[in-house]
Amino acid sequence: MDIASFSLDLFKYILAGCVVAAAANWMFWAKYNSHAFRLKTMEARQAATRDVRSLRLQAYERLVLLVERINPVHAAVRLYRPDLDAAAFERLLIEEIRAEYQHNITQQLYVSDSAWSVTERVKDNTIALIRNAGAGLPAGATAKELSTVLLAHIAALDENPYDSALKSIKNQLVG
Secondary structure: OOOHHHHHHHHHHHHHHHHHHHHHHHHHHHHHHHHHHHHHHHHHHHHHHHHHHHOOOHHHHHHHHHHHHHHHHHOOOOHHOOOEEHHHEEEEEEEEHHHHHOOOOOHHHOOOOHHHHHHHHHHHHHHHHHHHHHHOOOOEEEHHHHHHHHHHHHOOOOHHHHHHHHHEEEEEEEE
């Protein structure tokens, strides 16, 4: 066997192998790329879902904190100043409630419509409760008297609206 014949046969086998490899690559490359693309897309979607889930949980936490902070029992204790009269204390409480609400208004993007409406309703009812309590006091009443009337109003209710709101918000998160 001479070297020329051997080289020609070797070249034919190498060329045939390259043609077979190229054909296989051409046939399976599109499928591989499609599969790899779907896999990357699925991984990105799962990562985005994890991020949204985290934001959603944080938003529900913020709603719970908002309801706790606008609860007159907590707000009156936190904001009480003995030098204020009832009208000034009423304004302070309402301003604080509105500021808390405005601070958390973007949370509605991540919570259910029902949870957000519960939060809005609690805020509106709290402002109405404070105004009604202030309206029932004499002109020279103190902040302490307003606090006492607010606490008495809440204690007289059959069901604490703040506890009900918290329960509803928690149920929205779970459900």
